[in-house]
Amino acid sequence: MAHADVTIADLRRVLREAAGAADNVDLDGDILDLEFADLGYDSLALLETAARISHEFGVKLDDDVVVDANTPRKLLTAVNSAWPASP
C-alpha cells in the first residue's frame, strides 16, 4: 500500500515534538542539507525522532538509518524509500 511521502514540514514537527529545538537555530529555514549535529540534535534525539516517524507513518527503519542519515534530506530519503511496516 503506497503512503504519502514524509515531508520536511512533517520532519520539523516531529523533531520539535521529539527533541525540542535549539535556541539559536531556525528550524523553519532551509535545513535540508544541514547536519543534525549542527541543528542541535544528538544521536538520542535522532533515535527518538526516527521512532516517532516509524510509528506515525508506518515505516520500518533499519538500525543503520539513524547512524548514516545525518541530514534532514538524507533522513527523508531513507524514510521515503523504506517499505511500509506490515499492518
Place this chain on the structure above:
Amino acid sequence: MTPSVVVTGLGVVAPNGLGTGEYWAATLAGKNGIGRLTRFDPTGYPARLAGEVPGFVPEEYLPSRLIPQTDHMTRLALVATEWALGDAALEPARLPEFDMGVVTSNSAGGFEFGQRELENLWRRGGEHVSAYQSFAWFYAVNTGQISIRHGMRGPSGVVVSEQAGGLDAIAQARRQIRWGTPVMVAGGVEGSLCPWGWTALLTSGRISTRDDPDRAYLPFDADASGYVPGEGGAMLILEDARTTRERGGDLGYGEIAGYGATFDPRPGSGRPPGLRRAIEQSLADARVAATEVDVVFADAAGVPELDAVEAAAIHAVFGPRVPVTAPKTMTGRLYSGGGPLDVASALLSIRDGVIPPTTNVTPDPRYAIDLVVGGPRPANVRTALVLARGQGGFNSALVLRASH
C-alpha cells in the same frame, strides 16, 4: 581545621509558592497550598488532596530541547537549581569545572514519565518506549541533568532514604566540601502525582483520606488522620566558607553546623526508635547544647503513633519549651524535597527572626511540645534543628546556625 560549610543560595518550588520569595511570604501568611488534585482526576481514589506547585509552565523557564526528555519533577529541579545559583550569585561557567558537584535525593524518580512509558510498552509494544526512558525515570536523573546543564564535573551523588533523604543529601554535600570541593548543589525536588504514583503512595497506609484541605494534614493534633503528599522541594548552594569569602560573597544564610542519621530497630525487637539518637548526634556534631536550639522544624508525620514518637524524642532532648513548627502543613509532605524545604525555611527564620506557623492544627496537650500555631512567631533564631524521617525507619537531623 574542619572547613565551615555555609548555604549561599536557595531555590524553592513549593505548593504554596513558586520561588523562595513567594513561598516564604505565603508561608508566613499561613497560605495553604494543599488542594484537590488537578494533575489527574482523583475522583475514584480514596485520597484526593495533594500539594501541587502552582502555575509552573516549563516552556517559560527551560529550553525546549529539555522538555521532551524530562519528567515534570526534573524540570522543577532544574529551575530551582537555576534560581539557587542566581541567589548565590554564582556563575558555574566561571568556576573550575571539577570544583562543583551535585548531590540530590529522590524517592520515586520520574514516575509520571515512567507511567507513560510503561503504558506505551504494555498497550502498544516495546518499540513505542521512548529513547529517553533509559534516563528520564531513574533516581539519579536530577543530579545528572543539573550537572550537565551547569557543567559541574566534581563529585556528585544521589541518596534515597524517602523523606530523610533530602537531609542526607545535604550532609553528603557538606562532606564533599570538607573533602575539598568548594561548591556543591544539594537538595531534593520531586513529585509522583500521577495515578500510578498515587496508587503506590496510598499503600503506605499513612495518607489522609479527608477532602477538606484544612483538616486533612494535622500533625500533633488529636484529630490527626495521616498526611497529604505534595510535590516540589528546594535546591541549595553550599560552599566552603573560605572560598565564598574569597569570591567576595558573604556568608549567606547560615552554616550547616551538624548532622546525625540513624535507623530504627527492626519491628518486634523491643528496642527504642532512633530519632532521639539522631537529634543528639546532630547536636554533638554541631557542638551545640540543647538549650541553644531556638526552633525545631518537625518531621510531622501526621500519624498519631509517629507524632508521639517525635514529640517524645523532642521532649526528651529539649524539654517542653523549645518552639516546634511544621510549615509543611501548608505544602504536604514532599518526600526528598521536604527536608531541604524545611532547611530553607529554617534559614529564612534565622534571617528574618520569625518562626513560620503550623497551620490548622490544635496541638494535643499530651504531646507536651510548644507548637507554633495561630500565626508566625517573632523570635531571635540563631540555631535551628530540622528533622526528617523516611518511611521504613530512616531518621535524620540537621542543625543550622547563623553565620554571623
Place this chain on the structure above:
Amino acid sequence: MNRRVVVTGVGVLAPGGIGTGSFWDLLSEGRTATRRISFFDPTPFRSQVAAEIDFDPEAHGLSPQEIRRMDRAAQLAVVAAREAVEDSDIALDELGPHRVGVTVGSAVGATMGLDQEYRVVSNGGESWLVDHRYAVGHLFGHLVPSSFAKEVAWAIGAEGPTTVISTGCTSGLDSVGYACGLIGEGSADVVIAGATDAPISPITVACFDAIKATTNSNDDPQHASRPFDGRRNGFVLGEGAAMFVLEEYGHARRRGATVYAEIAGYATRCNAFHMTGLRPDGREMAEAIRVALDAARLNPEDIDYINAHGSGTKQNDRHETAAFKRSLGRHAYRTPVSSIKSMIGHSLGAIGSLEIAASVLAARYDVVPPTANLTTPDPECDLDYVPQVARECPVENVLTVGSGFGGFQTAMVLTSGGRSGA
C-alpha cells in the same frame, strides 16, 4: 578524622553462581553466564539475551512474607548481606547496632516489581487512571527503593546510618565509597555496603532497545557480551548483588579478622556532557582515577590489575581505554585490564559491587579474570585485556572503575599488601 576501611566479608549472587565460591569459579574459568532471556518471552524485543540468576529465594532462607513483600533485587541484597556477615565472622551484637550502618546501591530499584504490578493495576496499560484496588500492600516499598536498605538493616540488625545510593551504573562503587566516608569520619565502625539490581524485565529491555545500547546478537547468547572486541555491539543486561562487610581497620585488626583488602582510594566525577553519551577522551574518568590513586598514595605503576567497566558498547570501551591511557600513561599498556561483564553481563547498579568482589578475589588468589569472547582486535582498544583465559600473576593493588548514565565516572583503588593486613 580519616579512619581506614577494610573489607572483611564478601557475599555474592551473580549469574552462573550463587555464593562467592561459584562466582569466582565462573570468573577464573572464563565461563559465560549469558543466555537467551527466560524470565519472559523476549521475541518482541530487539535484544533477547541476558545474564540471569537461577535463584530460589526460599532455598536461601527467605520467608514467604519476605518473598512476597520484597522485590527480587531486595531479596538478592539480603541473601548477599547475610553471606557477607557470615563470611566476616563478625559479632555485630558485640559492636552494638548503633555503630553498624547499611548502604545499598541500586540504579533502577524495584523495576521487576513495578513492571509486574503496573500491568495489573492498569490492566495491561489500558487506563491511565489505574485501579488502586488491585494494588498490592507492599507497593510503596517498590515505589521507594530505600526499602532495600531497610530490608538489609532488618536482616542484620543495623541501627546506624542507613541509605540507598542510586547513581546509575556506578551505584555499586559509589555505595561502597559512601560507606567508606561514614566509617572514615567515625559515624559507624562497620557498614554492610554493596549493591543490587534485578532489571531483567520488559520495561528495561525496551528502554535499552530504544537507544540500541544492548546487543542484538541473539543467535549466540553465550558470546554476546564482547567488551573491547572489534565486533562488540552493545552490552548484555544482567542482574546480581554483592554485599561487603566494611570495617574500620583498627577494629578488624583487634578482632583478628581476615582482611580481603583495604579500600585505599575512591573518587567520583561527572562528565557533565550527556545523560547517555560519552566523549571519546575519557578525561573525567581519568581525573577520578588520578584522585583515587593519590588518595591511595600509589603511582600508576603500582597497579597490578585494572578491573574495567568494559560494558561492551562501542563508545564505552573506547572512552575507557582513552581514560586509562590518559591517567596511567604508558603503564596502561603494561597492566592487565579485564571486564567481567563479558561473563556476567551488566547488572547496572549492582555491577560496581560485583566488580569490587572480583577485584578482592583476584587479589586473594593472585589470578586476573579474563575478558571472555575477546577474539577480534579493535585498533582503538589496544591494551592488554587478558583475552579469554585467566592469568596467574601477583595481584596486590587493583584499580576498578565504572561509568554510568547521568555522566557518573568513578574509580576505586583496593590494596592488599602487608600494610593493609590482608
